[in-house]
Amino acid sequence: MSDLPRKAVTRTAKLAALPLGFAGRTAWGLGKRIGGKSAEIVGRELQQRTAEQLFKVLGELKGGAMKFGQALSVFESALPEEMAGPYRAALTKLQEAAPPMPTSTVHGVLAERLGADWRELFLEFADKPSAAASIGQVHRAVWHDGRAVAVKVQYPGAGEALLSDLNQLGRFARLLGPLIPGMDIKPLITELRDRVSEELDYELEARAQREHAAEFADDPDVVVPDVVHQSDQVLVTEWMDGTPLADIIADGTQEQRDRAGQLLARFLFSGPARTGLLHADPHPGNFRLLPADPEAGPDTDAGPDTDAGPDTDPEAGPDAEADGAGGWRLGVLDFGTVDRLPGGLPDTIGDALRLTLEGDAVAVYEMLRREGFVKEDIDLDPGAVLDYLVPIIEPALAEEFTFTRGWLRQQAGRIADVRSPAHQLGKQLNLPPAYLLIHRVTLSTIGVLCQLGATVRLRDELEEWLPGFVAEEFKAQETVTEQAGAE
Known part of the structure; x- marks a missing residue:
């Protein structure tokens, strides 16, 4: 492969092969069953073959196809377990490699963007990439001042490929839907397409990363x-x-x-409060678990900004020692x-959230209608809306979940089952544009938490960082109590 496949006809043909492949394998499975193989064995083989093709096509195309695959990968937890295995293996690969x-292409981009003497900027530069992602790949290097750095190089033609892929995938949304039961694929593809220009702009990405780096410079956890x-x-980063x-998901x-x-939940809710920015690509490839190091801040072995992430220290596996649970820190990458x-x-x-937990169905319904979650021409039963929401926000109800x-x-399953009241009610709710990305990020983070199988004190993070979760009168009372105690 000399470059990212850019010809629209080539990319379209590859993407078109995905739904055709799914249909072909279904026919193959029927033939096998007629030949005497059990439905269970045939189903397993079908899922394995489908997963392998999915990874092969999306991984080769990179661009929007791979970005779509990465977005899907955090939702594999929602698949029935008999289906999840093959997809888990294939989609997880998209988080770390392509x-x-x-x-020669990498050197050409560096010469064009950094100047013909680009090698003088580095004491060392590894030609073999440490990570290859949807719109760029990362090379490990040593900057001229001796710092270890990650050099992210954007694929030539990445913008054209991103738009082409996402437009094509949008046409196949109905056929791709069965990959993740209960999830509407089309809005996900539309939202990814709307973010293309920002993700291609490394100046915007650098600005967002600098703001986060400055805010979290002395943070003990992030x-x-x-x-x-x-x-x-x-883009060159530490x-x-x-x-x-x-x-960690596999072997931690x-x-x-x-x-x-815990740290992932903390970063999700504290980031916007502290920086005014929401990191909006929370798949596992963008996070690292680091042992505590009181002597070293972000400058030590600091790292890349990529949507796939670098190779790790071969000496530090998931069982690397840390000073107890509180000693681990969360490394965050990719602010595109x-x-x-x-x-x-x-x-x-x-x-x-607060009103739902308090069981105030009427107040919740009025707020949802006011914000556009319930359209003006729709009438719903407030009690039914509360019943729909309560199971979803269960993690916020418990001290730890x-x-x-x-x-x-x-x-x-509850929301996807067409016979369930939750499915019928969910179809009548609306997601206002201003909440689209927040909704996707929250769902993706929950997907990663479920992949981790983590026990989290989510309520602690909500009380600390989420505006409105703690009633104002309660906050005022807390302030008075604290002042009285200080006196």
Whole structure:
């Protein structure tokens, strides 16, 4: 492969092969069953073959096809277990790797964007990429001042490929829907397409990453590598080693799973409050678990900013030692997709959560109607709306909650079952555009928490960071109590 496949006809043909392939394998399975194989064995073989083709096509095409695959990968927890295995293996690969572009292409981009003498900027530069992602790949290098850095190089033609893929996938949305039961694929593809221009703009990405790096510079729990240099199609950031979250999901200890889950929830809700930005690409490839190191901040072995993530220190696997559960830190990568929320997350989310937990069906319904979640020409029973919401927000009700694939499958099944009241009611609800990205990020984060099987004190993070979740009168009373105690 000399470059990212850019001809529209070539990419369209490859993507068109996906739904055709699914149909072909169904016919093949029927033939096998007639020949005497059990439905269970045939079903397993079908899923394996489908998963293999999915990874092969999406991985080769990169661009929007791979971005779509990465977005789907965090929802594999919602699949029935007999289907989840093959897809889990194939889709997880998309979080960490894809076929790389040739060295000559990489050197050409660096010469064009950094100048013919680009090698003088580096003491070392590894031609073999440490990660290949949807719109760019990462190379490990040593900057001229001795810092270990990650160099993200954008694929030539990435923008054209992204739009082409997402437009084509949009046409196949109905056929791709069965990949994730209970999930509407079309809005996901539309939302990904709307974010293309931002993700291709490395100047915007560098700005968002710098803001996060500055805010979290002295944070004991979250590490964000700083930006070293940025130009069109090339982004150089500090390198960050650590254990990818995908490895923790596969082999991590329960202590690591719980700590990673807690910090992931903390970053999701604290990020907008502290920076006015929501990190909007929460798949496991964008996070690392780092041992505590009181002597070193983000500058030590700091890292890349990519939607797939680098190779990790071969000496540090999921069982690397840390000073107890509290010793692990969360490394965060890839700020190419962010939602700009100058006031933090909307108060409406916290207010609605609080009122739902309090069981105030009428107040919740009025708020949802006011914000556009229930359209003016729709009339719903407030009690039924409350019944629909309560199981979904169960994690916020408990002091601590264990996220599991089984729980997520139960929620997905409840909403996907056309015979259930939840399905009928869900069809009548609306998601206002301003909440689209927040909704996707929240669902994706829950998907990752379920992959981790983490026990998380979610309510603690909501009380600390989510506006509106704690009633104002209660906050005022807390302030008075604290002041009285200080006196």
